[in-house]
Amino acid sequence: MKETFFRTMTWLHTWVGLLVCWVLLLVFFAGTVSYYRYEISLWTQPELHSEVFQHYQENHLEQQLAQGQDYLELHAENAKDWRINLPIERKPYLSYSWQTQPKAGQRRGEFIEHVVKTNDQGVVTETRDSKGGNFFYRLHFDLHYMPAKIARWIVGFCTMFMLLALISGIVIHKRIFKDFFSFRRNKGSRSWLDAHNVSSVLALPYHLMITYTGLITLMMMYMPWGVLTAYDGDTRAFRAELNPGREQVKPVGISADMVQINTLLPLVKSYWGETPIKQVVVTNLNDQNSRISFYKNTQQAVTDKRIPLVFSGVTGKLVSDIPDSPSATHATHDTLMSLHTARFSEPLLRVFFFICGIMGCAMIATGTLLWAVKIRQKQQKNIKNGAKPSLGLRLVEGLNLTFIAGLPVATCSFFYANRLLPTEMANRAQWEVNCFFITLTLVAMLACINRTQTSWRFVLRFGAIGLLAIPALNALTSNSHLINNISQQQWALVGFDMMCVLLGGALWFASNKLANKISLSTSSSPAKHKANITPKLASQITSTKGA
Amino acid sequence: MISNTLIFSLLTFSYLALGCMALAMFSHFRDSFKQPPTQAQSRGLYWVGWSILIASYYLGISYLGFAYGSILFIGILSFAGLLVILTASYRPRHLPHLMAGSTSLGVSLMLIS
Amino acid sequence: MVLANCKFRALFATKGFDISSRALAAIFGGYIVAATACGLLSLSLPLPKAESVLVAMMLSFLFYLAAALWSFSVRKNWQAWRDLLCISTLLYLIILVVG
Structure with missing residues (x-):
């Protein structure tokens, strides 16, 4: 549509990117944070910060399963299913959980989880009502305050835009290898362009992978x-062929006694050897058709498939097939899915995945900041003569402030709400989430009034202080603090605190940079600023300007 | 079990390799050594960079398996590249020193484990 | 009458119309191409049924991508519609014949 293919791609990159970048930033940010979903969930439940941590213990397995079964029989007699969750690296505690029978009109019952204390001190039954890391996980593809289906279509749409922006970005970045290690600082829009290029190119394999596999994870819905x-629309038949052994058997209604779960252990071992078990699930309790499924801890295998060993709960006979090694197609699909979820x-x-995710956020943020900086340069003359910046520019700058500076602050407020809201509050979990969005809205309101660097600095400082104080918050509102977490080797909790401090430090650094810039821009004339840009660079900037 | 020391030493080797590749470029070499590179230096650094990169990738997949090793290596490369860019643009004079330091750290980590 | 005709033509000649037409072609035309390609590949790939469906689904996004790029790179915006609709109709007809 432009004179050349190159110009067309430049135009496409600019507008495709700009149109969806804030939703993408939200999705990318939430996705990056959800790499630490379980760690966040653990942090948001301080009731579990002491007395429950344990490693997987092969020789206690038999006893643990027996105790679990007894406990569930006593407390969850009429449940829909039972789960015994054994300790894994990222959830280092033993817990029993169950789903109650769904009430009339509801699809699912309530999930209840009781965590076992070590040294036979009973169980933790009451933890605060919180979505924890699952909030970010859901936010990543279900957004919030809207039906999941609509949200997933929106996210899919934006993902497709992202793929388009990536491909067109690769096409237009002619100096991809020549500029590979270049970052020229303090050069105005040139620096933003460099930062955009660096964050995109360095993690390009990651960006392409995460975008494409993101579409793959929900392709049953999109395509x-x-x-x-091929199946005349029979989705169920397709899924059954895809994941044999996943079909649920219905209860027949004839009650029957169940076997002891731990008597199945030797059989499980004969198939899996010493591979640790992650979870045992019992369905159709006390029914002729009851099933006991063992899930293994797949550890470092690059797979997302959960292939259980399923036994009849009454006879203790194996009823599932042992799957053959998967075909190339299935293996590819499985690898792509697991690459996304990591x-x-x-x-x-x-940590590397997390850093790449942050680079993705940086890519999106620098891209849209670059656009705003350039358009402002273009309008500089008019603005100096007293004209208002155009509506588009004001909108973009406002949204930038809201999402780029606001998301870390909102996340921070989610953690504060988690610790400071009263535990007995009604709808507590939802209120934590509301706090997240209220904070975002407050930043947006600030952005309506003032979008100068002063507001940026204010919001960034606010977030920085909040994040830097997270270890203190943790120490004051839970029964463990950083030092004793280190001494007890609770690396998930230590890691959470340290990560917050690190990100808080980064925000502080950024806000200081802005402070320097403000003092610089008041002392030096804009003409001097322009002189820094050599004619060659200037021509490149205009060529990427698009429109 | 995946050894963290191995991952750290892979990171240091990747830093070295990408550092060499950066120094193979005219402007980065000049920023670091205050003199332009000769053609031979430039080419030498470039190929040394590539061979270290390939060697450390081979090291990675032979210890960690093809799938896991490859994924990890791409992650390491992104991070090492970020570190090289930060050094090259903020402390260009120290890039060669840091490369030497990271290499010795990496080698000693390998020897310990 | 002549005047109205002029205005009508002017509307089609604007930049805004050009861009929206291409965008709609990319989004909807591209999706139809991807969907029909996915349907056809599911039927025709020489793999077991479930696997060809999987491969077709995974590849379909690449067709979508190509179609979207295509609709922005042809010279006139109506060409984008023509090309994408022709391709998807053709694919659909083949599906009817094969399936």
Whole structure:
């Protein structure tokens, strides 16, 4: 549509990116945070910060399962299902959980989880009502305050835009290898462009992977047409063929006594050897058709498939098939899915995933900031003569302030709400979430009034102080603090505090940079600023300007 | 079990490799050494960078398995690249020193484990 | 009458119309191409049924991507509609014949 393919791609990159960047930033941010979903959930339940931590213990397994079964029989006789969750690296405690029978008109019952204290001191039955890390996980694809289905279509739409922006971005970045290590600081919009390029190119494999696999995770919803032609729309048949052994058996209504779960252990071991078990699920309790499923801890295997060993709860006979090794297609699909969720990653790899996620956020943020900086430069003359910046510019600058500076602050307020709202409050979990969005709205209101660097500095400082004080908040509102978490080797909790301090420090650094810039821009004339940009660079900037 | 020391040493080697590749470029070499590189230096650094990169990738996948090793290596590369860029643009004179330091750290970590 | 015709034509000639037309072609036309390609591949790939559906679904987003890029790179915006609709109709007809 422009004179050349290159110009067209430049235009496309600019507008496709700009149109959805704030939703994308929200999604990217929430996704990045959810790499630490379980750690956040643990932090948001201070009731579990002491007396419950344990490692997986092979030789206690038999006893743990027996105690679990006894406990569930006593307390959850009429439940829909039972789960015994054994300690894993990221959830280092043993818990019994169950789903109550759904009430009339509801699809699911209530989930209840009781965590076992170590040294036979009973169980923790009351933890505060909080969504914890699951809030960010859901926010990542279900957004909030709207039906999940609509949200998923919106997110999918934005993801497709992102893919388009990535591809067109690669096409237009001619100097991809020449500029690979270049970051020229203090050069106005040139620096923003460099920062945008660096954050995009360095983590490009990650960006492409996460965007494409994001579409793959929800492709059954976005592209059901293959099922329509090949299976005449019979989604159930397709899913059954895809995941054999996942179909639920219905209870027959004849009551029967169940076997002791731990008597099945030798059989499980004969299939899996010493592989640790993650979870045992019992369905159709005390029914002729009851099922006991064992799930293994897949550890570092790059897979998202949960293939259980399923036994009849009455006879103790194995009823599931042992799957053959998967075909190339299934393996590819499984790998793509697991790359997105990164469940397999060990702590250090998880850190790298997290850093790449942050780079993704930086890519989106610098992209839209770059747009705003350039448009402001373009309008500088008019603005100096007293004209108002255009509506588009004001809107973009306002949304930038809201989402880029506001998201960390909102996240921070979520954690504060988690600790400071009274535990017996009605609808507590929802109020924590409301606090997140209220904070975001407050920043948005500030952005309506003032979008100068003073507001940026204010919001960033606010977030920085909040995040830096998280260890103090944790020490004051839970029965453990940083030092004794370190001495007890509770790395998940230590890591959470340290990560908050680190991010808080980064925000503080950013706000100081802005403070320097404000004093700089008042002392030096804009003409001097422009002189820094060599003609060659200037021509490049105009060529990427698009429109 | 995946050894964290191995991952750290892979990180230091990647830093070295990407540092070499950065120094192979005219402007970065000049910023770090205050003199322009000769053609031979430039080419040498470039190929040394690539060979270290390939060697450490091989090291990674031979210890961690192909799938996990590859994924981890891409993550390491992104982070090491970020570190190289930060050093090259904020402390260009120290880039060679830091490269030497990171290499010795990496080698000693390898020897310990 | 002549005047009205002029105005009507002017509307089609604006930049805004050009961009919206291409955007709609990319979004909806592209989706139809991706959907029909997905449907056809599910039927015609030489793999077991469930697997060809999987492959078709995974590849369909690439068709979508290509179609979207196509609709912005052709010279006139009506060409985008023409091309995408022709391709998807063709694919649909093949599905009817094969399936």
